[in-house]
Amino acid sequence: MFNKMSNELRFLCADMVEKANSGHPGAPMGLAEIITALSGNLRHNPKNPNWLNRDRLVFSGGHASSLVYAFLYLSGYALSMDDLKAFRQLGSKTPGHPEITTPGVEIATGPLGQGVANAVGLAMAAKSAASLLGDDIINHKVYCLCGDGDLQEGISYEACALAGHHRLDNLVLIYDSNRITIEGDTNVAWSENVKARFEAQGFEVAIINGHCEDEIKLALSKQKEKPYLIIANTVIAKGALDLEGSHKAHGAPLGAELLAKAKEAAGIKGDFSVSEDVLFAFRAMGEKGELANAKWDEQVKNAGKKELLDSLLKPDFSKISWPDFKGQKIATRDSNHKILNAISASLPGFLGGSADLAPSNKTELSGAGDFPAGKNLHFGIREHAMGAITNAYARYGLFLPFCATFFVFSDYMRASVRMAALMSLKEFFVWTHDSIGVGEDGPTHEPVEQLSSLRAxxxxxxxxxASGEENTLCWQKALGLNAPSAFVLSRQGLEATPEAAFGSVENGAYLLKESKNAQITLLASGSEVELCLKASDLLAKEGVVANVVSAPCFELFESQDKSYKSRILTGKVLAVEAASGVEWYKYADDVLGMSTFGESGKAEKLFEHFGFSPENVAKKAKELLG
Structure with a gap:
């Protein structure tokens, strides 16, 4: 029966790719036995894909999406055969790479390597969950299928080193070692000893024949005290006759003629063929999870954990005692530290950490302890993995996570940030040292283009x-969004902002200073708001009336209606930002921004050197007015 199940799964994947005339048949065909065996081990409930104590199955190689969808269909998730036939078509539940809009997909992995780090994050999240709810309530495993490409990406090394350090015994990586890359044999660019690499990182490692039922099942049955890597030696496009073992089967359909012959050789009749006994066998495995889910619900109730679980699933933001920064001159990284701790004190699921910069980012949650029993996550100098692990925490279902580093290093996180945005994950990226205000560290550490690129x-x-008080209001807005938020924060102290003259932070931009006869609007964010307020005073002495706008969130301002925007932006508009600021040309007549990289020197000298002084802002405003 095992071979029949594997073969029908294998050619179901091949049929999907063939019908779409697009996709990757090789890896799915080579992994058919692994998935068939794993189906018997996996604790999940297709009728409740969000069951908290389910095993997680992550496909790091998202190009093997036909295998994902075939497995979900056979297991009984809300996918039909028609959905499989609509593979890679516009509007289908079966897009080219897995997305979380498809029932049963744990996380959208995107670029290779992300899924490995996501799996590490899910395993860490499970440990955090167990520390809150008890390891009798949370005791599931995280399985991750990965390939050569995933393990060649640096993010996988970052994440797996952390997994080994924390001895994540709930993590099982299954490496599809088919020795094939798009360009041919993997030896064209890769020859490392994967077993030795992972053992050095603290994993236990097994090497098996990935097509042998007994070897696969034996490897999966073993309980480990460390993270576990199963190196499964497989043949790409197993069963595809002339294309078996060939790199040509990686990313193109097999062809109708060859596919027909291959199915005939395997004893499979017709297209999209699934026998009743095969479907029954796969779905019977899923039904075991339904029973386990019901028992778990009862266990949670009997253990008295229902109230805590509900508070984690639906956090009550009204309980937060927000700090008061009224009238204070304070760096926004410092105000942020107090805000993070206020949120943490009220919400048991709020946690996070920094890429070895917590003292500089000001992100330590005081008295909250360290992972796994506490709330402080220490990622080490691993920005790329940190982003993907935080995504996994956000996707896990219980947590509101944040992560932090210097703003210039957000570039290392970009793929993970993009995936967070694509999945609408509710999480928080904290990026401090936000501009040329970094000062003496110089242009390598002074973000110039990052703000514009992330706003895009x-x-x-x-x-x-622009101030501690505004920072609080930004957080209050961010907590209500069902999307990721980023906080770009200053190293230097910022003056308190005056009360709003019109509008508010939740509108993205609002008037701090308003006159009905204003000739020009000075628009800024962060530390440059203070400059614009001072510049407006200088202009007033010369008879020029200027409104001042603080714009803490470009995206929120974008969503406002035309009447609001026209009230905010009066007369000529000069945008001022110690960054490239190119996005402001959509609203501004001119932008005083950075057109070069920074320099090394005292922060106040750099601001003056690059024209960010009240006097120069006033001068630019007058030039704009002619």
Whole structure:
């Protein structure tokens, strides 16, 4: 029966790719036995894909999506045969790479290597969950299928080193070692000893024949005290006759003629063929999970954990005692530290950490302990993995996670941030040292283009507050968004902002200073708001009336209606930002921004050197007015 199940799964994947005339048949065909065996081990409930104590199955190689969908269909998730036939078509539940809009997909992995780090994050999240709810309530495993490409990406090394350090015994990586890359044999660019690499990182490692039922099942049955890597030696496009073992089967359909012959050789009749006994066998495995889910619900109730679980699933933001920064001059990284701790004190599921910069980012949750029993996550100098692990925490279902580093290093996180935005994950990226205000560290550490590039990313809300009080209001807004938010924060102290003259932070931009006869609007975010307020005073002495706008969130301002925007932006508009600021040309007549990289020197000298002084802002405003 095992071979029949594997073969029908294998050619179901091949049929999907063939009908779409697009896709990757090789890896799915080579992994058919692994998935068939894993189906018997996996604790999941297709009728309740969000069951908290389910095993997680992550496909790091998202190009093997036909295998994902075939497995979900056979297991009884809300996918039909028609959905499989619509593979890679516009509007289908079966897109080219897995997305979380498909029932049963744990996480959208995107670029290779992300899924490995996501799996590490899910395993860490399970440990955090067990520390809150008890290891009798949370005791599931995280399985991750990965390939050569995933393990060649640096993010996988970052994440797996952390997994080994924490001895994540709930993590099982299954490496599809088919020795094939798009360009041919993997030896064209890769020859490392994977077993030795993972053992050095603290994993236990097994090497098996990935097509042998007994070897696969034996490897999966073993309980480990460390993270576990199963190296499964497989043949790409297993069963595809002339294309078996060939790199040509990686990313193109097999062809109708060859596929027909291959199915005939395997004893499979017709297209999209699934025998009743095969379907029954796969779905019977899923039905075991339904029973386990019901028993778990009862266990949670009997253990008295229902109230805590509900508070984690639906956090009550009204309980937060927000700090008061009224009238204070304070760096927004410092105000943020107090805000993070206020949120943490009220919400048991709020946690996070920094890429070895917590003292500089000001992100330590005081008295909250360290992972796994506590709330502080220490990622080490691993920005790329940190982003993907935080995504996994957000996707897990219980947590509101944040992560932090210097703003210039957000570039290392970009793929993970993009995936967070694509999945609408509710999480928080904290990026401090936000501009040339970094000072003496110089241009290598002074972000110039990052603010504009991140504002260009769909579904990411980037907040750059101008004061401690504004920072609080930004957080209050961010907690209500069902999307990721980023906080771009200053190293230097910022003056308190005056009360709003019109509008508010939740509108993305609002008037701090308003006159009905204003000739020009000075628009800024962060530390430059203070400059604009001072510049407006200088202009007033010369008879020039200027409104001042604080714009902490470009994306929120974008969503406002025309009447609101026209009230905010009066007369000529000069945008001022110690960054490239190119996005402001959509609203501004001119932008005083950075057109070069920074320099090394005292922060105040750099601001003056690059024209960010009240006097120069006033001068630019007068030039704009002619």
């Amino acid at each position: 990313m769909p579904n990411l809300f980037v907040f750059r507050p």
